[in-house]
Amino acid sequence: xxxxxxxxxxxxxxxxxxxxxxxxxxxxxxxxxxxxxxxxxxxxxxxxxxxxxxxxxxxxxxxxxxxxxxxxxxxxxxxxxxxxxxxxxxxxxxxxxxxxxxxxxxxxxxxxxxxxxxxxxxxxxxxxxxxxxxxxxxxxxxxxxxxxxxxxxxxxxxxxxxxxxxxxxxxxxxxxxxxxxxxxxxxxxxxxxxxxxxxxxxxxxxxxxxxxxxxxxxxxxxxxxxxxxxxxxxxxxxxxxxxxxxxxxxxxxxxxxxxxxxxxxxxxxxxxxxxxxxxxxxxxxxxxxxxxxxxxxxxxxxxxxxxxxxxxxxxxxxxxxxxxxxxxxxxxxxxxxxxxxxxxxxxxxxxxxxxxxxxxxxxxxxxxxxxxxxxxxxxxxxxxxxxxxxxxxxxxxxxxxxxxxxxxxxxxxxxxxxxxxxxxxxxxxxxxxxxxxxxxxxxxxxxxxxxxxxxxxxxxxxxxxxxxxxxxxxxxxxx
Amino acid sequence: xxxxxxxxxxxxxxxxxxxxxxxxxxxxxxxxxxxxxxxxxxxxxxxxxxxxxxxxxxxxxxxxxxxxxxxxxxxxxxxxxxxxxxxxxxxxxxxxxxxxxxxxxxxxxxxxxxxxxxxxxxxxxxxxxxxxxxxxxxxxxxxxxxxxxxxxxxxxxxxxxxxxxxxxxxxxxxxxxxxxxxxxxxxxxxxxxxxxxxxxxxxxxxxxxxxxxxxxxxxxxxxxxxxxxxxxxxxxxxxxxxxxxxxxxxxxxxxxxxxxxxxxxxxxxxxxxxxxxxxxxxxxxxxxxxxxxxxxxxxxxxxxxxxxxxxxxxxxxxxxxxxxxxxxxxxxxxxxxxxxxxxxxxxxxxxxxxxxxxxxxxxxxxxxxxxxxxxxxxxxxxxxxxxxxxxxxxxxxxxxxxxxxxxxxxxxxxxxxxxxxxxxxxxxxxxxxxxxxxxxxxxxxxxxxxxxxxxxxxxxxxxxxxxxxxxxxxxxxxx
Numbered sequence: 014x015x016x017x018x019x020x021x022x023x024x025x026x027x028x029x030x031x032x033x034x035x036x037x038x039x040x041x042x043x044x045x046x047x048x049x050x051x052x053x054x055x056x057x058x059x060x061x062x063x064x065x066x067x068x069x070x071x072x073x074x075x076x077x078x079x080x081x082x083x084x085x086x087x088x089x090x091x092x093x094x095x096x097x098x099x100x101x102x103x104x105x106x107x108x109x110x111x112x113x114x115x116x117x118x119x120x121x122x123x124x125x126x127x128x129x130x131x132x133x134x135x136x137x138x139x140x141x142x143x144x145x146x147x148x149x150x151x152x153x154x155x156x157x158x159x160x161x162x163x164x165x166x167x168x169x170x171x172x173x174x175x176x177x178x179x180x181x182x183x184x185x186x187x188x189x190x191x192x193x194x195x196x197x198x199x200x201x202x203x204x205x206x207x208x209x210x211x212x213x214x215x216x217x218x219x220x221x222x223x224x225x226x227x228x229x230x231x232x233x234x235x236x237x238x239x240x241x242x243x244x245x246x247x248x249x250x251x252x253x254x255x256x257x258x259x260x261x262x263x264x265x266x267x268x269x270x271x272x273x274x275x276x277x278x279x280x281x282x283x284x285x286x287x288x289x290x291x292x293x294x295x296x297x298x299x300x301x302x303x304x305x306x307x308x309x310x311x312x313x314x315x316x317x318x319x320x321x322x323x324x325x326x327x328x329x330x331x332x333x334x335x336x337x338x339x340x341x342x343x344x345x346x347x348x349x350x351x352x353x354x355x356x357x358x359x360x361x362x363x364x365x366x367x368x369x370x371x372x373x374x375x376x377x378x379x380x381x382x383x384x385x386x387x388x389x390x391x392x393x394x395x396x397x398x399x400x401x402x403x404x405x406x407x408x409x410x411x412x413x414x415x416x417x418x419x420x421x422x423x424x425x426x427x428x429x430x431x432x433x434x435x436x437x438x439x440x441x442x443x444x445x446x447x448x449x450x451x452x453x454x455x456x457x458x459x460x461x462x463x464x465x466x467x468x469x470x471x472x473x474x475x476x477x478x479x480x481x482x483x484x485x486x487x488x489x490x491x492x
Numbered sequence: 493x494x495x496x497x498x499x500x501x502x503x504x505x506x507x508x509x510x511x512x513x514x515x516x517x518x519x520x521x522x523x524x525x526x527x528x529x530x531x532x533x534x535x536x537x538x539x540x541x542x543x544x545x546x547x548x549x550x551x552x553x554x555x556x557x558x559x560x561x562x563x564x565x566x567x568x569x570x571x572x573x574x575x576x577x578x579x580x581x582x583x584x585x586x587x588x589x590x591x592x593x594x595x596x597x598x599x600x601x602x603x604x605x606x607x608x609x610x611x612x613x614x615x616x617x618x619x620x621x622x623x624x625x626x627x628x629x630x631x632x633x634x635x636x637x638x639x640x641x642x643x644x645x646x647x648x649x650x651x652x653x654x655x656x657x658x659x660x661x662x663x664x665x666x667x668x669x670x671x672x673x674x675x676x677x678x679x680x681x682x683x684x685x686x687x688x689x690x691x692x693x694x695x696x697x698x699x700x701x702x703x704x705x706x707x708x709x710x711x712x713x714x715x716x717x718x719x720x721x722x723x724x725x726x727x728x729x730x731x732x733x734x735x736x737x738x739x740x741x742x743x744x745x746x747x748x749x750x751x752x753x754x755x756x757x758x759x760x761x762x763x764x765x766x767x768x769x770x771x772x773x774x775x776x777x778x779x780x781x782x783x784x785x786x787x788x789x790x791x792x793x794x795x796x797x798x799x800x801x802x803x804x805x806x807x808x809x810x811x812x813x814x815x816x817x818x819x820x821x822x823x824x825x826x827x828x829x830x831x832x833x834x835x836x837x838x839x840x841x842x843x844x845x846x847x848x849x850x851x852x853x854x855x856x857x858x859x860x861x862x863x864x865x866x867x868x869x870x871x872x873x874x875x876x877x878x879x880x881x882x883x884x885x886x887x888x889x890x891x892x893x894x895x896x897x898x899x900x901x902x903x904x905x906x907x908x909x910x911x912x913x914x915x916x917x918x919x920x921x922x923x924x925x926x927x928x929x930x931x932x933x934x935x936x937x938x939x940x941x942x943x944x945x946x947x948x949x950x951x952x953x954x955x956x957x958x959x960x961x962x963x964x965x966x967x968x969x970x971x
Contacts, residue, residue, distance in 0.1 A: 019655045048657075073942070074651035162648070165945070166842045169641070172553035173845035176498045178527075182841070306785070358842075362661070362835065363645045366652035368944045463552070465847045466644070470950030 014046040014053050015080045016110030016117070020139045020155025021369035022377030024069040024077055026109050029381020031066055037389045044101055049081025050117060053106075054090050056097040071374050073158075074366045085117040091124045098125070098132040105133045105388025111140035111153070112433040115396060119416040119433065122394035133393035135384045136416055141365050143193030143482065144435045149414040151402045151487070154380060157480050158373045159187070159364035160194055161467050164201035166360055167243065168463035171202055174241040175459055180354045181231060181242045181336075183329040187361030189249035191437045193482065196444055199452075200481035203460040204243040206230050207448060210253035211438040220254050220299070224335035230456050231336060232349055237457065240351050246329050248361070256299040263296050264288070264311060265320045272319055284312050304334040329357040370467050371477050375406045383411045403479050403487040443485035493525040493532050494559045495589030495596070499618045499634025500848035501856030503548040503556055505588050508860020510545055516868045523580060528560025529596060532585075533569050535576040550853050552637075553845045564596040570603045577604070577611040584612045584867025590619035590632070591912040594875060598895040598912065601873035612872040614863045615895055620844050622672030622961065623914045628893040630881045630966070633859065636959050637852045638666070638843035639673055643680035643943045645839055646722065650681055650940035653720040659833045660710060660721045660815075662808040666840030668728035670916045672961065675923055678931075679960035682939040683722040685709050686927060689732035690917040699733050699778070703814035709935050710815060711828055716936065719830050725808050727840070735778040742775050743767070743790060744799045751798055763791050783813040808836040849946050850956050854885045862890045882958050882966040922964035 015023050027045065034041035043061045046052030059065070059078075069077045085094060098106060108118035115136040122134035138145045138152075141159035146152055163186055170182045184204075188194035192210040199207035206227055213223060227244055234242055251257040267288065268275065278284045285308060289297050300308065307326060314322035333355045343349035369377065376399065383397035395413035402409060422429045438445055454460060468476045479487075494502050506524065513520035522540045525531030538544075538557075548556045564573060577585060587597040594615040601613035617624045617631075620638035625631055642665055649661045663683075667673035671689040678686035685706055692702060706723055713721055730736040746767065747754065757763045764787060768776050779787065786805060793801035812834045822828035848856065855878065862876035874892035881888060901908045917924055933939060947955045958966075 019652060072651075073648065075655040076651060079657055080655060162945075165846075166645075169552065169842050169845045172551075172555060173498060173841045176554040176559060176845055178558055180841075356841065358838075362652045362659075362837075363648050366648045366655055367644075368942065463847065466641075466945035466947070468945070468947060468949060470947060470954075472949075475949075 014050060014106070014108055015075045015078050016049045016108060016114035017080060017082055017139070018111070018141070019073075019075045019080060019365045020141045020153070021073045021158035021365070021367050022154045022373040023075050023109055023139065024066075024072050025369065025374055025377035026107075026137050026139075026154070026381040026384070027061065027077065028066050028070045029378035030107055030385050031061060031063070031381070033382040033385025034389070037385060044103070045078040048079045050083040050085050050114070051081045052078070053097055054083065054085065054093045056093075056100065058097075058101070071369065073368045082113075084113060085120060091121070094121055095125065095128060095130055098130060103132045104391075105135060107135050107137060107384045107388065109137040109139050111142070111145050112435050114139075115145070115416060115419070115433040116431075119394060119420060119431070122416065126393060131391070133388050133391050135387045135392070135413075136396040137380050137384055138396060138398070141194065142188045142191055143197065144188075144191035144437065145433070146436045147414075147419055149400075149412070149418065150396065150398050151400060152376075152480070152483050154373050154377045155365065155369075156193065156197070157376070157483075158367050158370045158467070160197040160201065160480055161370055161464065162364035162367045163194065163360045164198045164464045165466050166363070167198055167202045167204065167245065168461070168465065170358070171204060171243050171461035172463055174243055175461065178241050179352070180356050181244065183244045183246060183333050183355060183357050185246045185248055185327070185329040185357070185359045187248050187365065189252070189324055190435050192247040192249070193438055195245050195247040196438055196448060197480050197482045199245055199448055200444060200485075201462065201464050202243075203451070203455045203462050204245050205234065205456050206242070207245040207452065208247060208250055209438055209445065209448070210247050210250050212440060212445070213250065214253040215440055217255055219256055220251075220331075220335070223254065224332060224339065227332060228336045228339040231340060231353065232343065233457060235349060235351055235353075239459075240353070243461070244332070246332060248324060248328065250328050251326065251331070252323055256296065260292070260296050260299050260311070261321050261323065263292050267291055268315060268319050268321075281309060281312075288312060304331060307331050307334075327357065327359070329359065333357055367467075371469055372479060376402065379406065379409060379411070383413070386411070387413045403484055443489040444482045447481075447485055493529060493585070493587055494554045494557050495528050495587060495593035496559060496561055496618070497590070497620070498552075498554045498559060498844045499620045499632070500552045500637035500844070500846050501633045501852040502554050502588055502618065503545075503551050504848065504853055504856035505586075505616050505618075505633070505860040505863070506540065506556065507545050507549045508857035509586055509864050510540060510542070510860070512861040512864025513868070516864060523582070524557040527558045529562040529564050529593070530560045531557070532576055533562065533564065533572045535572075535579065537580070550848065552847045561592075563592060564599060570600070573600055574604065574607060574609055577609060582611045583870075584614060586614050586616060586863045586867065588616040588618050590621070590624050591914050593618075594624070594895060594898070594912040598873060598899060598910070601895065605872060610870070612867050612870050614866045614871070614892075615875040616859050616863055617875060617877070620673065621667045621670055622676065623670035623916065624912070625915045626893070626898055628879075628891070628897065629875065629877050630879060631855075631959070631962050633852055633856045634844065634848075635672065635676070636855070636962075637846050637849045637946070639676040639680065639959055640849055640943065640946050641843035641846045642673065642839045643677045644945050645842070646677055646681045646683065646724065647940070647942035647944065649837070650683060650722050651942055653722055654938055654940065657720050658831070659835050660723065662723045662725060662812050662834060662836045664725045664727055664806070664808040664836070664838045666727050666844065668731070668803055669914050671726040671728070672917055674724050674726040675917055675927060676959050676961045678724055678927055679923060679964075680941060680943050681722075682930070682934045682941050683724050684713065684935050685721070686724040686931065687726060687729055688917055688924065688927070689726050689729050691919060691924075692729065693732040694919055696734055698735055699730075699810075699814070702733065703811060703818065706811060707815045707818040710819060710832065711822065712936060714828060714830055714832075718938075719832070722940070723811070725811060727803060727807065729807050730805065730810070731802055735775065739771070739775050739778050739790070740800050740802065742771050746770055747794060747798050747800075760788060760791075767791060783810060786810050786813075806836065806838070808838065812836055846946070850948055851958060855881065858885065858888060858890070862892070865890070866892045882963055922968040923961045926960075926964055
C-alpha cells in the first residue's frame, strides 16, 4: 500500500518487492491496494504481475495504485484491514509511507500479532520532507530527488537574479513540519538567506524579527550596490513562529466552536470583524498586522477537520510584504537608495512526483528487496532499512529496524499514544552547522551554486552524488 | 551586447564569437558591453579574454555581462553608440537579443552606414518566447531549453495529478506576446487543456467563453470519474481577450492622464470607485466581474511607463476563480458531483536562466561563430542564422539574413516605424494543427507524457532531440 504524499521512487519499491518475492518463490503473488490505506480497509486491490509493473519501473509518482491519507486507528478500521489480509491470505503487508503511515503499520503489526494473524507488516521509509530518519534510518526515499529538483530551480533563479540584477526571489519550499528540504536546498545552492523553522522556534523569534533579519540582508547588499538576492522559506515557517502558532491555534479553536456562525457572514469585512472580536488581544494585534491577502487565506481555507490550511498560506508573500514595508520606510528616511524588486515562488508539487534520481531509484528498489526478505522471514513490525548510503549501492547493508524503536508517546485525541516521531532539523547536527558557519558569507557574496538538471547517464560524481545532508551526517557519524 | 530577457545559451554565443574571431585573426579583441544597450550608450564595457569566458561556457544566464531593456531610438542615443564604437574602433557590433533588440541592431546598422562608420552590426536571434523566427530563422535560441525545463515540471504535475487524483493544476507559462511556449509544452506533455492566445484572438473569444470551455472539460472528466487535470495558460492570454484588451487599454489611458490623482487615493475601495466611474460601461462591467485580487493587481502594479503590468497578473488564478464559480453553480443544481481541488503555478524565471540543452549549447556556439564570420567579412545589418536545425550540428548551414527582411512597418509613437516583427503562433502551421487534432483526446484521456529532466550525457534521442515545434515545422517545410 502506497500511503500519504507521493515521493519519487515509490514504484521502484514495488518493483524491488516483486522481484524479491519471485526470487524467493516463483509462485509468489503481489497485490497492490488502491488509493492508499482506504484500499486496505475496503479491500480494493489489484494483482500486480510483471506486465503491470514494467511500465512503472524507475518512474515517478504513485499512479500505479494511487495513494491516500486515511489513518488506521479505530477498532472497525483495524478489523477491516485484518479481514482484507485474511481474505487474500497475505503473508506480508508492506506499507510505503511517512511517519503517520508507519504509525499505521506499527498499529497493524501489533493488532495482527494480538489476533494471531500471521501477516507480517513491514514499513518502508518514504517522505520527500526528510523527517523520517533515525540512527538506523539514514534517509527517507524521495528526499534526494525532490531536493535536487528544487535545487535545480533555485540555482536557475540565483543565475537569474545575478543576470537581471533587479529582483529578490523569495522561494517557499514544501516541507511543513521540518525544514530539512530548505536546509538541503540551501546547502546545494548557497542562497543569500535560508530560514530554518527549528531555529526560529529554538530562539522564539517573532515574525517582525524574522522580517527584520531579511530586510537587513537586503539593505546590506543594497549598500554594496547589489539589488538582488534569493531567500529560501520553509512552507511550515509560520508554525514555528510563536505568535503565528498562537494565532493558528486560536483560529482552530474558534472554527471548532463557531464555524457555522462564521460561515454565514456575507463579506470579508464581516468575517474579519467577527474573528478579531474573538481573538485574545495580543493575537488579535498579530492578526491585524498581517497583509490582507494572508488574513483572507487564514479565514477562507480550512482543511477537512476544519483547521486552518497552513500549507496554502503564501508565507513568501507575507515576508515580501514585511520586507517591502521596512525598505519603504528606509527609502523615506534616506537610509536605503535604489529600488527593491521582489518575486515570490512556491516549489512543491513539481518535485514530489519527479522521476527518481539514480540514488532514489537504487535506494527504493533495494528497499523493496529488503521488504521482501523481511516478509519472507516472517518478521513483523519492522521497517526496511539500508545503511552506508553514501557508499556505492553494492556495499549498502540491509537490515530491519523495529518500528517501535522509532516511536515515542505523543498527546493525540487527549491521550498518550505511541507514534513514529518526526525527525526535525537538529541544530547541533552537521548540516545545520555548515549552514550556520557559511551563511554570513553567502548573505553578502554571490556564493551561488547552480546544480542544474538531474542527470542519469553521465559521470558518477554528477549522477549519483548523495544529498549534502546525507553526506554531512554520514561523515559526522563516522567521526 | 546582451539585450533583453535572459535566454539559455547567451554565454555560448560569446564563446563562439570569441573563438571565431581568434581563428580569423589571433590578434582579435572582444569587448563586452555591461548591462545591455545602456552599456553601449554609456560606453561601459570590459575586454573579454579566454580566461574571462572559460567559466561561462555552456552556462545559463547573462551574468558575464548583465543585460538590460533600453531601446536605442533617439538621435542622442544613436550618436552615443556611434561614439562608443568609434572610440573602441570596433570592426563589428554583435547584438544578442529579441525583436526589440534586433530592431535596435537594424537602426544602428542603418545609422552607421549613413555616417560612414565601418562597424558591422550583426544580430543574433535570442528569446525563450520563440517569437523571433521566419522562413530564414528556424528558431530563436533559448526556446529549446526553457520549454524543456517547463515541460519537465508540467510532466511532473501531470504525474502528480494522476497520483493524487484530486487536483486540477492551472499552469501559467512565460511568453507574453505569443503562445509558442505553451504550444510547445503542450506538444511535449499532452495536458488536458492548453489555451493558445492567438486562437482566442482569431475567434474573438470572451473571458466567459474561455472559462466555460475549461469548466466543461472539468465537468466531462468529473462525469467519467476523473477529478484531476492539467491546464496550460500562456502568460499573455488576457491581452488576446477582446474585453480584457479593452480594459487594459482604458486603464493605461486613464493612468496616463490621472495617475497623480489616482495615487493620492488612500484605500483600495477608493481606487476601485475612482476607476469604475471613469471606465466605459461595458469595460466597467468586465472589470467588476474580475476577482478582487486580479482587480487589485490591475490597479496596483504599473511598469516604468505607467502601464498596467500585464506580466504580473495571475491569469491562472483568474481562470481558477471562474471555473470554481461555474462548478459551484453546477454542484448546487446537481449537475456536478464530487469536489474540485485547484492549484495555480507560474513557470517563467526558472527556465530562462537554465543551463542550455545540448541543442541550445551547440546552436548558440555556432551562432557566435557565424556572427564572427559576418563581422570579419564586414557584412552589416545581418542576422546570424543556421538552417537545417533538426539535423546533426555537423550539417547545419550557416548564413546571414538581412535584418530588413524580418522587418515590417508598425505604428510606434504615432508614426509608421520599421521594426522586427514578432512571429505569432500560426494557426495554419503544423504545431498548432497537431494540437488541434489531438486535444479532444487529451481532454478526456490521460494522454500525459513525462519528459523528465534535461539530459546531457545519454542517448542522442534523449539528449539532443529538437523541440516538437521545430520538428513539425521542419517536416512541413520539407514537404
